[in-house]
Amino acid sequence: MMNHQDPGPEFSAILASTIHDIKNSLSLMMQNWEQWLARLPPEQAQAGERGVIEYEALRLNGMLMQMLGLYKLQINELPLQPDWADVEALLQEQLARHAEILQARNISSSCHIAGPELFVLDDTLIGSVIGNVINNSIRYTRSAIRLSATTDDGMLLIRISDDGAGYPEHMLGRRGQDAQAADLVQGSTGLGLYFGQCIAAMHQRDGHQGYIELVNDGELGGGEFRLYLP
Amino acid sequence: MIEYNRKLFLVVDDFTDFRAALIGMLRQMGVNDIDAVGRGEEALALCRRNQYDVILHDYNLGGGKNGQQVLEELHHRRLLPPHCVFVMISAESSQAMVLAALECEPDSYLAKPFNQASLQQRLDRLIAMKTTLRPLLEAHHEGDHARVLEACRQVIAAHPRYRPQCQRYLVMALGGLGQHGEQERVLRDLIAERPVPWAMLALAELYRNSGRLDEARDTYEEGIRQFPRVPAMYDGLAATALAQGDPEQAQDYLQQGLRLSPNSLRRQETMGSLARRNRDHEQAARAYRQAVELGRHSLFRNPENHLNLVSSLHAQSDDGTLSQRQLVEIRQTLTELDRTWRDDPALAVRSRLAQAQTLRRTGQEDEARRLTDQALEQLQEMPGFFSAEAAMQVFTQLDELGQSQRAQQVLATCAEMYGDDPQVMDALARHTDDPDILAAGSEALEWNRQGILQYQQKQYAAALELFRRAGAAQPRNISFALNTAQSLLRLISREPSADLVRECRACLQRASQMPADDHRRERYLKLCDRLEAQ
Numbered sequence: 149m150m151n152h153q154d155p156g157p158e159f160s161a162i163l164a165s166t167i168h169d170i171k172n173s174l175s176l177m178m179q180n181w182e183q184w185l186a187r188l189p190p191e192q193a194q195a196g197e198r199g200v201i202e203y204e205a206l207r208l209n210g211m212l213m214q215m216l217g218l219y220k221l222q223i224n225e226l227p228l229q230p231d232w233a234d235v236e237a238l239l240q241e242q243l244a245r246h247a248e249i250l251q252a253r254n255i256s257s258s259c260h261i262a263g264p265e266l267f268v269l270d271d272t273l274i275g276s277v278i279g280n281v282i283n284n285s286i287r288y289t290r291s292a293i294r295l296s297a298t299t300d301d302g303m304l305l306i307r308i309s310d311d312g313a314g315y316p317e318h319m320l321g322r323r324g325q326d327a328q329a330a331d332l333v334q335g336s337t338g339l340g341l342y343f344g345q346c347i348a349a350m351h352q353r354d355g356h357q358g359y360i361e362l363v364n365d366g367e368l369g370g371g372e373f374r375l376y377l378p
Numbered sequence: 379m380i381e382y383n384r385k386l387f388l389v390v391d392d393f394t395d396f397r398a399a400l401i402g403m404l405r406q407m408g409v410n411d412i413d414a415v416g417r418g419e420e421a422l423a424l425c426r427r428n429q430y431d432v433i434l435h436d437y438n439l440g441g442g443k444n445g446q447q448v449l450e451e452l453h454h455r456r457l458l459p460p461h462c463v464f465v466m467i468s469a470e471s472s473q474a475m476v477l478a479a480l481e482c483e484p485d486s487y488l489a490k491p492f493n494q495a496s497l498q499q500r501l502d503r504l505i506a507m508k509t510t511l512r513p514l515l516e517a518h519h520e521g522d523h524a525r526v527l528e529a530c531r532q533v534i535a536a537h538p539r540y541r542p543q544c545q546r547y548l549v550m551a552l553g554g555l556g557q558h559g560e561q562e563r564v565l566r567d568l569i570a571e572r573p574v575p576w577a578m579l580a581l582a583e584l585y586r587n588s589g590r591l592d593e594a595r596d597t598y599e600e601g602i603r604q605f606p607r608v609p610a611m612y613d614g615l616a617a618t619a620l621a622q623g624d625p626e627q628a629q630d631y632l633q634q635g636l637r638l639s640p641n642s643l644r645r646q647e648t649m650g651s652l653a654r655r656n657r658d659h660e661q662a663a664r665a666y667r668q669a670v671e672l673g674r675h676s677l678f679r680n681p682e683n684h685l686n687l688v689s690s691l692h693a694q695s696d697d698g699t700l701s702q703r704q705l706v707e708i709r710q711t712l713t714e715l716d717r718t719w720r721d722d723p724a725l726a727v728r729s730r731l732a733q734a735q736t737l738r739r740t741g742q743e744d745e746a747r748r749l750t751d752q753a754l755e756q757l758q759e760m761p762g763f764f765s766a767e768a769a770m771q772v773f774t775q776l777d778e779l780g781q782s783q784r785a786q787q788v789l790a791t792c793a794e795m796y797g798d799d800p801q802v803m804d805a806l807a808r809h810t811d812d813p814d815i816l817a818a819g820s821e822a823l824e825w826n827r828q829g830i831l832q833y834q835q836k837q838y839a840a841a842l843e844l845f846r847r848a849g850a851a852q853p854r855n856i857s858f859a860l861n862t863a864q865s866l867l868r869l870i871s872r873e874p875s876a877d878l879v880r881e882c883r884a885c886l887q888r889a890s891q892m893p894a895d896d897h898r899r900e901r902y903l904k905l906c907d908r909l910e911a912q
Contacts, residue, residue: 172469175491179399182493186402209491227607227638231574232542237503247495265539268572272487352604353572 164219171212178205199252203286206249210280214343217276221346226273228350233271235304236261239295242279249286250293260296267304269377273347274306280340281308281373288312294368300376303356309372314364322361344375353378380505382408386428389414390421390448391436391467396490400434403494407501418443418675425457432501433458435484437468443675450482451677460519461512463504510537514547526551542574549580558584575601575608582614586621594618609635613645616652625655636665643672643679650686654693663690670711681725682768684715688732689771698739708736724764724893727756731775738779750779757784763854764788765893766796770809790815791854795891798823798857822851826858833861838868849885856898859889863905870912882909 181201185193220226239259243250250257278295285293289310296307319337323345341360348358356378366372387409391397397414404412413428415421418439425433437445445466452458466484485504488497508515514533517525530548534541545568552561565581568574578601585594598615605611612635619628629652636645646669653662666687673679688711691704700708712729719725730753737746757772764772769792776785789810796802797819807816829844842865849858863885870878886909889902 168469172490175469176393176395178491179396183395183399183402205491213489225638227609228605229575229608230605231576232572234503234539237499241496241499244495244499245493248493266542268574272489 160219160222164216167212167216167219171209171216174205174209174212178202181205194252199249202252203249203283206246207283210276210283211339213276214280214339217273217343218339218346226350228270228273230268230270230351232266233269233274235263235265235267235297235306238269238271238275239278239297239306242275242282243295245279246282246286253286254291255286255289256292258292258294260294263297263299263304267377268353269304269351270347273350274375274377277340277344277347277375278306278308280343284337284340285310285312285371285373289368289370292368296367302378303358304377306375306377307367307372308375309366309368310370311368312370314366314371315362320362320364322359344373348375348377351377380502383410385409385411385431385505387412388421388424388428388430388433388435390416390418390434390439390445392416392439392441393436396436403497406494407498417441418445418448421448422451422457425452429459430462431459432463432465432505434465434467434488437466445484446482447676449484453482454677456519460515461508463501463508465500465504507540507543510540511543514544518547518551521554523551523554527555546576549577553584558588573601573604575605575611578604579608579610579614582611582618586614586618591618591622595622607638609639609642609645611635612638613648616648620652625652628652629656629658629661640668641672643669643676646672647680647683650683650690654686654690657693659690659693663687663694666690667707670714679718681715681719681722684711685725685728685732685771687711688736692732692735692739695739700736700739705736705740708732723756723760724762724768727753727760728764728768728772728775730756731772731779734779735775746779750776750781754781754784757788762891762893763791763795765895766792766799766802766805768893770805773809786810786812786815790818793819794852794854795856797852797855798826819852819855822848822855822858825851826861829861829865833865838865841865842869849888853888854891856889856892856896859885860898860901860905863889863909867905867908867912874912879909879912 185198217226236259239261243257243259246257249255282293282295285308289312292311294307294309296309298305298307319341323341341362344360348360351358358375358377361374361376363372363374364370382404387404389397389400389404389412391400391414394416397416401412401414413424413430415424416439419442421433421435422443424430435445435448439445443451445468449464449466452464458464463486464484465486465488467488467490469490485508486500488500511533514526514529517523517529526547530544530551534544545564549561549564552558552564562581562584565577565584568577569581578597582594582597582601585591585597595615595618598611598618601608601611602615612631616628616631616635619625619631629649632645632649632652636649639645646665650662650665650669653659653665666683669680669683670687673683688708691700691708694704712733715725715729730749734746734749734753737743737749763769769788773785773788773792776782776788789806789812793803793806793815803816810816825844825848829841829848832838832841832844842862845858845862845865849855849862852858863882866878866882866885869875870882886902886906889898889905892898892902
């Protein structure tokens with residue numbers, strides 16, 4: 149007879165609960181940081197390190213959120229709550245979340261809506277996908293980030309474009325649900341892409357599925373992340 | 379521009395650091411009036427005194443009531459002004475809590491950490507929306523459905539971006555006005571344009587409530603195909619399966635909903651009762667255990683969950699023995715029950731009987747008998763009576779404790795009080811085949827039926843005679859007493875009579891024996907008012 153050992157709680161569950169705690173303490177750290185900044189004289193408060201600290205904190209938070217999201221997706225506990233959402237407000241909110249960093253790095257940002265004002269999607273999940281892409285673009289862009297929403301063949305197309313050097317060749321192209329999680333080894337960029345393609349694929353309508361696509365020579369000449377939602 | 383300096387804010391978070399940070403952000407936005415507390419109970423107390431424009435509430439407050447429970451109570455007690463913006467803040471991604479209570483959603487979820495810019499962007503948007511929707515929200519708050527419809531149409535015409543919000547209120551108002559045909563048409567149009575979960579749920583529920591069970595089932599199944607992660611779809615599908623006479627299938631569906639969202643008190647209660655009905659006592663005990671836990675700080679806590687947990691634990695063992703762990707759990711559960719609802723004599727009787735059952739299972743026959751006698755004494759002196767469902771459980775308890783005669787008496791009283799309800803009689807028939815109980819009221823029922831016919835034809839004197847006969851045969855029946863009182867009031871309004879007033883008062887006194895949660899209580903109170911007005 150096989151000797152069964154008690155496997156204990158699953159490792160991924162331990163990981164998930166730890167990520168939770170890390171997220172909480174990161175959140176508390178950043179709140180205290182903001183309070184401290186408010187008390188500093190302006191010349192010290194505007195020091196270059198501020199941007200780095202805030203950017204890295206948002207990046208950390210984004211990665212933790214994605215890991216939790218993927219964990220929940222894996223155990224089938226990431227519920228999708230699609231409803232009519234205001235597309236512009238959705239994009240503006242993600243820019244607002246990065247307002248300080250964009251300013252500190254002298255990156256200009258813009259938001260263009262040419263498609264429908266309202267669209268059916270899960271605004272929490274789509275918001276976090278867009279936030280992660282903006283965060284990633286901040287790292288690679290030179291001077292600008294552009295958000296836009298249009299329609300393409302009946303699908304909502306959200307584009308996050310920058311004027312940086314673009315994505316590496318092997319990352320380009322369309323990713324649907326079947327795409328491999330191979331990019332995970334690419335660190336935070338890969339994690340963000342995988343999370344994005346999972347969330348996009350969860351959005352379905354009449355047999356059509358959402359997907360993401362990476363292109364270069366986008367609207368601002370650099371990399372462009374495209375999110376298609378049915 | 380929103381004038382934040384004129385808005386009254388409430389911040390609820392158990393971390394003083396976070397409260398201070400949030401207050402700092404709000405001050406930067408120009409907010410002057412901010413109350414801040416750390417516990418849900420304090421938030422509720424403040425909302426009784428003040429009309430807040432914006433409430434920022436942390437979901438998980440460490441102890442006591444959580445954000446969802448506070449929001450439920452604010453809604454239930456109508457403590458929120460209609461234009462109030464309630465934002466739930468949480469460190470975890472909001473989805474798990476979103477599912478806890480679809481009936482009672484906050485206006486928005488905000489995940490920690492957030493900066494001032496994103497907070498302000500969100501608040502700007504929500505306040506602007508509620509300002510535009512104000513006429514509609516106020517009409518909804520006052521329950522004026524016709525005005526809601528009118529306001530919805532105006533807002534949709536002037537501000538198409540708020541169309542989705544308006545449509546929800548529109549559908550609710552049509553339901554409130556009883557315009558189900560129109561409600562169905564609106565929902566079908568919405569779904570044809572683009573299916574969204576709430577509309578599919580509303581349409582399926584509409585079908586279910588009007589007995590179109592096949593259509594309800596199809597709609598829920600289509601809803602699940604399109605939105606496999608919305609637990610309310612499984613709740614509806616389970617209710618439909620149950621209505622179609624398939625409780626096992628229903629339990630299966632509900633299980634799928636629970637897997638998605640286990641933190642719903644009502645879903646766990648439903649699972650407990652379904653599993654019990656299917657004699658799946660393990661599952662029932664699990665569900666009731668969760669329900670007791672979830673109810674601890676909830677407005678909707680319910681003593682039946684404690685009693686059901688204990689009876690499920692009793693039922694789990696075929697041979698009647700209980701493990702040490704089960705004994706501890708039973709003791710703790712009953713102690714909590716006695717402590718929490720100490721002024722309810724009917725619960726005291728049931729708790730004592732449950733203790734006696736436990737003692738009997740552990741071989742303490744004498745002690746069990748002593749407690750049973752105590753319970754029977756309390757039962758004798760109890761004012762009023764159990765609800766029909768509780769009565770049948772007490773019957774089972776007494777029967778098991780060897781008190782079959784007293785058990786039959788409880789059933790007989792139950793039949794007398796609630797026998798005009800065919801569902802109660804069906805349930806009774808599952809517990810006894812004693813014709814004295816099952817057929818005792820059939821003559822009175824027939825008189826009551828004829829009385830209702832006479833009443834409908836405005837033959838109040840003839841109706842009264844029939845109701846009196848029914849009432850004389852079954853003096854504890856609540857419906858007969860209410861019907862008699864109502865006919866008397868008709869006659870009194872035509873021709874005042876001190877005798878009839880006296881008789882009417884006596885009838886209402888009999889009807890007052892109904893349990894607090896009886897569906898006829900509202901009617902009873904109305905009749906009391908009318909009698910007072912004479």
